[in-house]
Amino acid sequence: MTSPHDGAHTPGSPGGxxxxxxxxxxxxxxxSAGPAHPAEPAPSTLHDLEEAVHQLEAEAEHRxxxxxxxxxxxxxAVVVILGAAALLGSMSLGAGSxxxxxxxxxxxxxxxxxxxxxxxxVVTARSTSDAERFSGSTWLVLAGLATMVVFVALISVIGFExxxxxxxxxxxxxLGRESWRSSIVTSLCVVVAFYVVFVAALSVPIPHLF
Amino acid sequence: MTVLVGYVxxxxxxxxxxxxxxxxxxxxxxxxxxxxxxxxxxxxADVAPEDTVREMTTRAQASxxxxxxxxxxxxxxxxxxxxxxxxxxxxxxIVIGLRKRSPVGKLIMGSSAQRILLDADRPVLAVKP
Amino acid sequence: xxxxxxxxxxxxxxxxTNLLYCxxxxxxxxxxxxxxxxxxxxxxxxxxxxxxxxxAVTAIIMLAGIFYGAQYGGTITSVLLRLPGEASSVVTVxxxxxxxxxxxxxxxxxxxxxxxxxxxxVSILALTFLAPLVAGFALDFGPPEYTALALLGxxxxxxxxxxxxxxxxxxxAIGLLLATVGRDAFTGGERFTFGNLSLADGLDxxxxxxxxxxxxxxxxxxxxRHTAVHAPATVANVWPSRKDLRQSSGSIGRGxxxxxxxxxxxxxxxxLSSLAAYAMEKKRSKTPERFGHGAVEGVAGPETANNAAAxxxxxxxxxxxxxxxxxxxxxxxxxxxxxxxxGPQLVTQEPELFWGVVNSLYIGNILLLIMSIPLVGLxxxxxxxxxxxxxxxTVLITLVGVYTVNNDVFDIxxxxxxxxxxxxxxxxxxxxxxxxxxxxxxxxxxDSLRRSLLIFDGDATEFFARPIxxxxxxxxxxxxxxxxxxxAIVRRRTTSTETRTKELV
Numbered sequence: 001m002t003s004p005h006d007g008a009h010t011p012g013s014p015g016g017x018x019x020x021x022x023x024x025x026x027x028x029x030x031x032s033a034g035p036a037h038p039a040e041p042a043p044s045t046l047h048d049l050e051e052a053v054h055q056l057e058a059e060a061e062h063r064x065x066x067x068x069x070x071x072x073x074x075x076x077a078v079v080v081i082l083g084a085a086a087l088l089g090s091m092s093l094g095a096g097s098x099x100x101x102x103x104x105x106x107x108x109x110x111x112x113x114x115x116x117x118x119x120x121x122v123v124t125a126r127s128t129s130d131a132e133r134f135s136g137s138t139w140l141v142l143a144g145l146a147t148m149v150v151f152v153a154l155i156s157v158i159g160f161e162x163x164x165x166x167x168x169x170x171x172x173x174x175l176g177r178e179s180w181r182s183s184i185v186t187s188l189c190v191v192v193a194f195y196v197v198f199v200a201a202l203s204v205p206i207p208h209l210f
Numbered sequence: 211m212t213v214l215v216g217y218v219x220x221x222x223x224x225x226x227x228x229x230x231x232x233x234x235x236x237x238x239x240x241x242x243x244x245x246x247x248x249x250x251x252x253x254x255a256d257v258a259p260e261d262t263v264r265e266m267t268t269r270a271q272a273s274x275x276x277x278x279x280x281x282x283x284x285x286x287x288x289x290x291x292x293x294x295x296x297x298x299x300x301x302x303x304i305v306i307g308l309r310k311r312s313p314v315g316k317l318i319m320g321s322s323a324q325r326i327l328l329d330a331d332r333p334v335l336a337v338k339p
Numbered sequence: 340x341x342x343x344x345x346x347x348x349x350x351x352x353x354x355x356t357n358l359l360y361c362x363x364x365x366x367x368x369x370x371x372x373x374x375x376x377x378x379x380x381x382x383x384x385x386x387x388x389x390x391x392x393x394x395a396v397t398a399i400i401m402l403a404g405i406f407y408g409a410q411y412g413g414t415i416t417s418v419l420l421r422l423p424g425e426a427s428s429v430v431t432v433x434x435x436x437x438x439x440x441x442x443x444x445x446x447x448x449x450x451x452x453x454x455x456x457x458x459x460x461v462s463i464l465a466l467t468f469l470a471p472l473v474a475g476f477a478l479d480f481g482p483p484e485y486t487a488l489a490l491l492g493x494x495x496x497x498x499x500x501x502x503x504x505x506x507x508x509x510x511x512a513i514g515l516l517l518a519t520v521g522r523d524a525f526t527g528g529e530r531f532t533f534g535n536l537s538l539a540d541g542l543d544x545x546x547x548x549x550x551x552x553x554x555x556x557x558x559x560x561x562x563x564r565h566t567a568v569h570a571p572a573t574v575a576n577v578w579p580s581r582k583d584l585r586q587s588s589g590s591i592g593r594g595x596x597x598x599x600x601x602x603x604x605x606x607x608x609x610x611l612s613s614l615a616a617y618a619m620e621k622k623r624s625k626t627p628e629r630f631g632h633g634a635v636e637g638v639a640g641p642e643t644a645n646n647a648a649a650x651x652x653x654x655x656x657x658x659x660x661x662x663x664x665x666x667x668x669x670x671x672x673x674x675x676x677x678x679x680x681x682g683p684q685l686v687t688q689e690p691e692l693f694w695g696v697v698n699s700l701y702i703g704n705i706l707l708l709i710m711s712i713p714l715v716g717l718x719x720x721x722x723x724x725x726x727x728x729x730x731x732x733t734v735l736i737t738l739v740g741v742y743t744v745n746n747d748v749f750d751i752x753x754x755x756x757x758x759x760x761x762x763x764x765x766x767x768x769x770x771x772x773x774x775x776x777x778x779x780x781x782x783x784x785x786d787s788l789r790r791s792l793l794i795f796d797g798d799a800t801e802f803f804a805r806p807i808x809x810x811x812x813x814x815x816x817x818x819x820x821x822x823x824x825x826x827a828i829v830r831r832r833t834t835s836t837e838t839r840t841k842e843l844v
Contacts, residue, residue: 219570247568248568248725249568250725250726250727251568251722251723251724251725251726252375252416252420252422252568252569252722253420253568253569253570253571253719253722253723254568254569254570254571254723255570255571255723257568257569257570258570259570260570283567283568
């Protein structure tokens, strides 16, 4: 599933759930984190429901724990720097004015907004819990990205067949922990299938060796 | 000292379970049932459904055998998992079900039974349905 | 109302090619809903290259089928395995799986199928009558109205999307920035191209969508630890009883209306409506303690609502040219690729496309209803495929697919860059949806803004002088400023309560 986590939700937050099925908490006063809740007059059944939903998703997906303050600050800094860089770039394009907008006017407005929001991120960095920690599993992602980079680097030189087979093999064997035998066999089958579909049937002019 | 049976919900697995139950009864040892699916996919045909597990537990109780069911998923080869659990539970015998495989089938897909038979460091009881 | 174009639309849909693509879309949609990992937005993005070879109508029919098909597919795993396949099917787990444990999986699936069908049909009917009205009304829109509308749409999607509001708006801002890369429409000067020839024409939508949604999601899923493995489920009684149907009729009715309304709102969508429908059913029920233990209303309401919402979320796109959620943004992009400009003029200028797509929703819904129950067994079998095998295949389809768009290796580089960005965004809590949405609307927004400023001679307060843009902008300010103000007020109320309690003690 793709729904990102709610800002106030910590994966693995308290709340017992039996294996037999969720117990939706009805109109009980919510006790979860967040400054708003103790004084909130409205019943928030919907909120309880959202909490139960997030818990179910977290159980199904088992993601890494939330990131620490350092990561949040770095993210905020990146946003601010990006905004500032865009601001400088747009000013050099010609800021113009309200009556006579130039090419840099609109990017400038956005950049300012971006810088302001980035500062907002810095301010809320301590209470941010929807980012994930970079853990051991992140190496898998880096490996996956590396195979894609190798693919695009080699494709113009030696055609798509070998890089594709390599990519498939690495994903199957190392990222998917399949056996050697089935990884090799599947990789070869995949490349053959792609060849038949894209080169033979559709005549796509993709660089190919054979 | 336990009896370890590798189980899947197939006739071979059923036969293995029956034989393992007899063995455990004969030796007076507890029976460890290993029903470990390959981790990854959400659904696996190898997992024994709940009512099957319940039924097997009842059968074990009727025979006076203490049954331990392990259904945690594994990564890699099932043969390695069986041998690992055999080591962990100090199994005095491993019971597995045998399925007929053609030579080509064995070449492409491999035979976990064959690997268990060849790599085990304790007696293996291979049963046919 | 002139029914002729509506009926012509049916002629378009019933052409064999379009029927076939509708079927393909619905089946792929159900598959995507069943399989954990890719969602409908990612799948539609990855399949964008296919839309190049077919007609606009055919392409959109297929993509639409994927979207509402996925709403149903997610139900299957929710009910049978307690594994929500789609975000909009999560609520169905509570009562749907409880029913399955009571041996009534067929009841749950049947009610869900019927509810989905009715919800979708009600939504389509309302769409048929409402859409031309809205489009007609919007024909009077000028640049100021479009500016306000685009701003409001982007903000609503960013605000109502699940996840940190602040980060979603940041994502939208980045999307707007990316839209400025390339040649400036007004002056012809190059912006942010860094001398790169490939960037001179601007960033292409397709690699961005495929990278952010497709590759980004696959990379993100690599870090997911594996969930529990279930035995393949058997579905015994395949049809709900008359009593169940009668009990759910109210929830189906309410779910349809609620879903329709929430789907139109930018940012609303299927997930929110399924949650709201569940909460509403529980509140209305005289026996709320049944919920969570197998109440049919708990399945009927949300399932009806999410299909109704999925259908009605087409309205803003087809009538105003404003996508209501991330998936609609990708479909917006698909329309642009085909050379079709979505907007109020679509109804009158391209009636075959408009009514062809709308009427395909009827057909697709019928197909879903027919296929849903028989295919359940097949889908459970498909779940046995390990995601580790599907992942590299999907990656290669994406990498090779993006190449077929322009036969340019640079596009592959782009898709990988945006794939990495998409991964980082999801990892760090930024929803990539608002970015894509803002990107597709960015050019329109800037265009309208500059035209408006030229009309107003630089006087921005003129926006409020015009009634429609004024109202929209006031709404925009409300939506933007209300939440932080509200939490600030509540925080102050909390501290005053706490100090009072301390004093009492």
